[in-house]
Amino acid sequence: MTIETKICGINSAEAMAAVRDGGADFAGFIFYPPSPRYVTPEMARGLRDVAAGRVKTVAVVVDAADDEIARIVETAGVEMLQLHGKETPGRVAEVRKRFALPVMKSVAVAAPEDLDRAATYEEVADRLLFDAKPPKDRPDALPGGNALSFDWQLLAGRTWARPWMLSGGLNAGNLAEAVRISGARAVDVSSGVEDAPGVKNPAKIGALLRAARDLHPIA
Numbered sequence: 001m002t003i004e005t006k007i008c009g010i011n012s013a014e015a016m017a018a019v020r021d022g023g024a025d026f027a028g029f030i031f032y033p034p035s036p037r038y039v040t041p042e043m044a045r046g047l048r049d050v051a052a053g054r055v056k057t058v059a060v061v062v063d064a065a066d067d068e069i070a071r072i073v074e075t076a077g078v079e080m081l082q083l084h085g086k087e088t089p090g091r092v093a094e095v096r097k098r099f100a101l102p103v104m105k106s107v108a109v110a111a112p113e114d115l116d117r118a119a120t121y122e123e124v125a126d127r128l129l130f131d132a133k134p135p136k137d138r139p140d141a142l143p144g145g146n147a148l149s150f151d152w153q154l155l156a157g158r159t160w161a162r163p164w165m166l167s168g169g170l171n172a173g174n175l176a177e178a179v180r181i182s183g184a185r186a187v188d189v190s191s192g193v194e195d196a197p198g199v200k201n202p203a204k205i206g207a208l209l210r211a212a213r214d215l216h217p218i219a
Protein backbone atom coordinates (compact mmCIF):
# COMPACT_ATOMS: atom_id res chain seq x y z
CA MET A 1 0.00 0.00 0.00
CA THR A 2 1.25 3.49 -0.85
CA ILE A 3 0.41 6.95 0.37
CA GLU A 4 -2.53 8.65 -1.36
CA THR A 5 -1.65 12.00 -2.90
CA LYS A 6 -3.55 15.18 -3.70
CA ILE A 7 -1.94 18.10 -5.50
CA CYS A 8 -3.96 21.23 -4.90
CA GLY A 9 -4.32 24.60 -6.60
CA ILE A 10 -4.04 23.31 -10.16
CA ASN A 11 -4.43 26.24 -12.55
CA SER A 12 -2.58 25.24 -15.72
CA ALA A 13 -2.69 22.39 -18.23
CA GLU A 14 1.05 21.75 -17.65
CA ALA A 15 0.49 21.30 -13.93
CA MET A 16 -2.46 18.98 -14.52
CA ALA A 17 -0.43 16.91 -16.99
CA ALA A 18 2.31 16.52 -14.33
CA VAL A 19 -0.28 15.47 -11.76
CA ARG A 20 -1.74 12.94 -14.20
CA ASP A 21 1.59 11.54 -15.41
CA GLY A 22 3.00 11.41 -11.87
CA GLY A 23 0.10 9.22 -10.75
CA ALA A 24 -1.53 11.51 -8.17
CA ASP A 25 -4.86 10.30 -6.81
CA PHE A 26 -6.51 13.73 -6.55
CA ALA A 27 -6.16 17.21 -8.05
CA GLY A 28 -7.69 20.20 -6.29
CA PHE A 29 -9.12 23.38 -7.80
CA ILE A 30 -9.39 26.53 -5.68
CA PHE A 31 -12.73 28.32 -6.07
CA TYR A 32 -11.84 31.10 -3.64
CA PRO A 33 -11.37 34.41 -5.52
CA PRO A 34 -8.75 35.99 -3.17
CA SER A 35 -6.38 33.05 -3.79
CA PRO A 36 -3.61 33.35 -6.40
CA ARG A 37 -4.68 29.80 -7.38
CA TYR A 38 -8.29 30.75 -8.11
CA VAL A 39 -9.91 29.16 -11.15
CA THR A 40 -13.39 29.59 -12.58
CA PRO A 41 -15.63 26.54 -12.97
CA GLU A 42 -15.09 26.77 -16.76
CA MET A 43 -11.30 26.73 -16.37
CA ALA A 44 -11.56 23.78 -14.01
CA ARG A 45 -13.65 21.89 -16.55
CA GLY A 46 -10.91 22.28 -19.18
CA LEU A 47 -8.22 21.19 -16.72
CA ARG A 48 -10.29 18.20 -15.66
CA ASP A 49 -10.32 17.09 -19.29
CA VAL A 50 -6.49 17.08 -19.27
CA ALA A 51 -6.61 14.50 -16.47
CA ALA A 52 -8.63 12.25 -18.80
CA GLY A 53 -10.34 10.41 -15.94
CA ARG A 54 -7.03 9.32 -14.39
CA VAL A 55 -7.15 11.76 -11.45
CA LYS A 56 -10.15 12.50 -9.23
CA THR A 57 -10.90 16.21 -9.05
CA VAL A 58 -11.74 18.10 -5.88
CA ALA A 59 -13.42 21.51 -5.56
CA VAL A 60 -12.01 23.58 -2.70
CA VAL A 61 -14.58 26.09 -1.45
CA VAL A 62 -14.63 28.44 1.54
CA ASP A 63 -17.98 29.06 3.26
CA ALA A 64 -19.65 28.90 -0.15
CA ALA A 65 -23.38 29.29 -0.68
CA ASP A 66 -25.42 26.53 -2.33
CA ASP A 67 -25.82 28.37 -5.65
CA GLU A 68 -22.05 28.81 -5.94
CA ILE A 69 -21.40 25.15 -5.18
CA ALA A 70 -24.12 24.15 -7.64
CA ARG A 71 -22.45 26.10 -10.45
CA ILE A 72 -19.09 24.50 -9.67
CA VAL A 73 -20.52 20.98 -9.53
CA GLU A 74 -22.54 21.38 -12.73
CA THR A 75 -19.82 23.10 -14.76
CA ALA A 76 -16.55 21.65 -13.48
CA GLY A 77 -17.85 18.12 -12.89
CA VAL A 78 -15.75 17.49 -9.77
CA GLU A 79 -15.75 14.23 -7.82
CA MET A 80 -15.31 15.60 -4.29
CA LEU A 81 -16.00 18.80 -2.33
CA GLN A 82 -13.43 20.17 0.11
CA LEU A 83 -14.95 22.59 2.62
CA HIS A 84 -12.07 24.80 3.78
CA GLY A 85 -13.86 27.52 5.72
CA LYS A 86 -15.72 27.74 9.01
CA GLU A 87 -18.50 25.36 7.95
CA THR A 88 -20.26 23.81 10.95
CA PRO A 89 -20.95 20.05 11.19
CA GLY A 90 -24.57 20.83 10.28
CA ARG A 91 -23.50 22.68 7.14
CA VAL A 92 -21.18 19.83 6.14
CA ALA A 93 -24.06 17.36 6.45
CA GLU A 94 -26.32 19.66 4.43
CA VAL A 95 -23.80 20.07 1.57
CA ARG A 96 -23.12 16.34 1.47
CA LYS A 97 -26.84 15.55 1.20
CA ARG A 98 -27.69 18.28 -1.29
CA PHE A 99 -24.88 17.60 -3.76
CA ALA A 100 -24.56 13.83 -3.30
CA LEU A 101 -20.77 14.02 -3.47
CA PRO A 102 -18.14 12.94 -0.94
CA VAL A 103 -17.19 15.83 1.32
CA MET A 104 -13.79 16.44 2.91
CA LYS A 105 -13.78 18.92 5.82
CA SER A 106 -10.60 20.81 6.61
CA VAL A 107 -9.69 21.47 10.22
CA ALA A 108 -7.09 24.10 11.09
CA VAL A 109 -4.67 22.69 13.65
CA ALA A 110 -2.33 24.46 16.05
CA ALA A 111 -3.05 22.79 19.42
CA PRO A 112 -4.55 19.55 20.83
CA GLU A 113 -8.00 21.13 21.32
CA ASP A 114 -8.25 21.64 17.56
CA LEU A 115 -8.33 17.87 17.20
CA ASP A 116 -11.29 17.69 19.61
CA ARG A 117 -13.07 20.07 17.22
CA ALA A 118 -12.14 17.76 14.34
CA ALA A 119 -13.96 14.91 16.09
CA THR A 120 -17.25 16.81 15.68
CA TYR A 121 -16.97 16.28 11.92
CA GLU A 122 -16.35 12.53 12.00
CA GLU A 123 -20.04 11.64 11.68
CA VAL A 124 -20.83 14.07 8.86
CA ALA A 125 -17.78 14.20 6.57
CA ASP A 126 -16.41 11.46 4.33
CA ARG A 127 -12.84 12.58 5.00
CA LEU A 128 -10.99 14.94 7.30
CA LEU A 129 -8.12 17.19 6.22
CA PHE A 130 -5.71 18.52 8.82
CA ASP A 131 -4.09 21.81 7.79
CA ALA A 132 -2.08 24.46 9.64
CA LYS A 133 -3.94 27.39 11.18
CA PRO A 134 -3.47 30.60 9.16
CA PRO A 135 -1.16 33.05 10.96
CA LYS A 136 -3.06 35.41 13.30
CA ASP A 137 -0.69 38.31 12.61
CA ARG A 138 -1.51 38.30 8.88
CA PRO A 139 -5.12 39.44 8.43
CA ASP A 140 -4.77 38.90 4.66
CA ALA A 141 -3.67 35.26 5.07
CA LEU A 142 -5.64 32.70 3.08
CA PRO A 143 -7.64 30.00 4.93
CA GLY A 144 -5.16 27.50 3.42
CA GLY A 145 -2.27 27.40 0.99
CA ASN A 146 0.07 29.40 3.24
CA ALA A 147 3.02 26.95 3.10
CA LEU A 148 2.82 26.56 6.88
CA SER A 149 3.04 23.28 8.72
CA PHE A 150 1.92 22.40 12.25
CA ASP A 151 3.23 20.02 14.90
CA TRP A 152 2.72 16.62 13.21
CA GLN A 153 3.23 14.96 16.59
CA LEU A 154 -0.28 16.13 17.54
CA LEU A 155 -1.66 13.48 15.17
CA ALA A 156 0.65 10.66 16.21
CA GLY A 157 -1.26 7.65 17.51
CA ARG A 158 -4.71 9.27 17.04
CA THR A 159 -7.34 7.20 15.30
CA TRP A 160 -10.24 8.61 13.35
CA ALA A 161 -13.55 7.15 12.19
CA ARG A 162 -12.90 8.56 8.69
CA PRO A 163 -9.93 8.57 6.33
CA TRP A 164 -7.87 11.74 6.69
CA MET A 165 -5.27 13.74 4.78
CA LEU A 166 -2.32 15.70 6.09
CA SER A 167 -1.65 19.12 4.57
CA GLY A 168 0.17 22.36 5.33
CA GLY A 169 3.70 23.20 4.25
CA LEU A 170 4.51 19.77 2.80
CA ASN A 171 7.13 19.36 0.08
CA ALA A 172 9.36 16.65 -1.39
CA GLY A 173 11.96 17.33 1.31
CA ASN A 174 9.80 16.96 4.43
CA LEU A 175 7.17 14.50 3.21
CA ALA A 176 8.82 11.36 4.61
CA GLU A 177 9.23 12.85 8.08
CA ALA A 178 5.70 14.25 8.08
CA VAL A 179 4.26 10.84 7.20
CA ARG A 180 6.46 9.03 9.72
CA ILE A 181 5.57 11.34 12.60
CA SER A 182 1.87 11.92 11.90
CA GLY A 183 1.01 8.43 10.61
CA ALA A 184 -0.71 9.96 7.57
CA ARG A 185 -1.91 7.66 4.79
CA ALA A 186 -2.82 10.54 2.48
CA VAL A 187 -1.15 13.89 1.85
CA ASP A 188 -2.21 17.16 0.20
CA VAL A 189 0.37 19.58 -1.23
CA SER A 190 0.06 22.99 -2.88
CA SER A 191 2.76 25.60 -2.09
CA GLY A 192 5.45 22.92 -1.88
CA VAL A 193 5.23 22.29 -5.63
CA GLU A 194 5.26 25.95 -6.64
CA ASP A 195 7.92 28.52 -7.61
CA ALA A 196 5.76 31.35 -6.20
CA PRO A 197 2.19 31.51 -4.84
CA GLY A 198 -0.05 30.28 -7.65
CA VAL A 199 2.81 29.27 -9.97
CA LYS A 200 2.98 25.49 -10.10
CA ASN A 201 6.24 23.86 -11.21
CA PRO A 202 5.61 20.58 -13.11
CA ALA A 203 9.09 19.29 -12.19
CA LYS A 204 8.38 19.85 -8.49
CA ILE A 205 5.04 18.06 -8.86
CA GLY A 206 6.85 15.09 -10.41
CA ALA A 207 9.48 15.06 -7.64
CA LEU A 208 6.85 15.20 -4.91
CA LEU A 209 4.88 12.34 -6.42
CA ARG A 210 8.05 10.24 -6.80
CA ALA A 211 8.92 10.93 -3.16
CA ALA A 212 5.43 9.86 -2.11
CA ARG A 213 5.68 6.64 -4.11
CA ASP A 214 8.63 5.54 -1.99
CA LEU A 215 6.66 5.91 1.23
CA HIS A 216 4.41 3.40 2.89
CA PRO A 217 1.88 4.13 5.63
CA ILE A 218 2.81 2.91 9.10
CA ALA A 219 0.69 -0.06 10.19
Ligand SMILES: O=C(O)c1ccccc1N[C@@H]1O[C@H](COP(=O)(O)O)[C@@H](O)[C@H]1O
Nearest residue numbers: 008035144145146147167168169190191
Ligand atom coordinates in the same frame (compact mmCIF):
# COMPACT_ATOMS: atom_id res chain seq x y z
O1 LIG B 1 -4.29 27.13 -1.74
C1 LIG B 1 -5.11 28.05 -1.59
O2 LIG B 1 -4.97 29.12 -2.16
C2 LIG B 1 -6.29 27.84 -0.69
C3 LIG B 1 -7.22 28.84 -0.58
C4 LIG B 1 -8.32 28.68 0.22
C5 LIG B 1 -8.51 27.52 0.93
C6 LIG B 1 -7.58 26.49 0.84
C7 LIG B 1 -6.46 26.63 0.05
N1 LIG B 1 -5.51 25.62 -0.06
C8 LIG B 1 -5.43 24.45 0.74
O3 LIG B 1 -4.33 24.57 1.64
C9 LIG B 1 -3.75 23.28 1.85
C10 LIG B 1 -2.27 23.18 1.52
O4 LIG B 1 -1.58 24.28 1.55
P1 LIG B 1 0.01 24.37 1.38
O5 LIG B 1 0.52 23.07 0.82
O6 LIG B 1 0.53 24.68 2.74
O7 LIG B 1 0.18 25.47 0.43
C11 LIG B 1 -4.44 22.33 0.91
O8 LIG B 1 -5.37 21.59 1.64
C12 LIG B 1 -5.13 23.21 -0.07
O9 LIG B 1 -6.31 22.62 -0.51
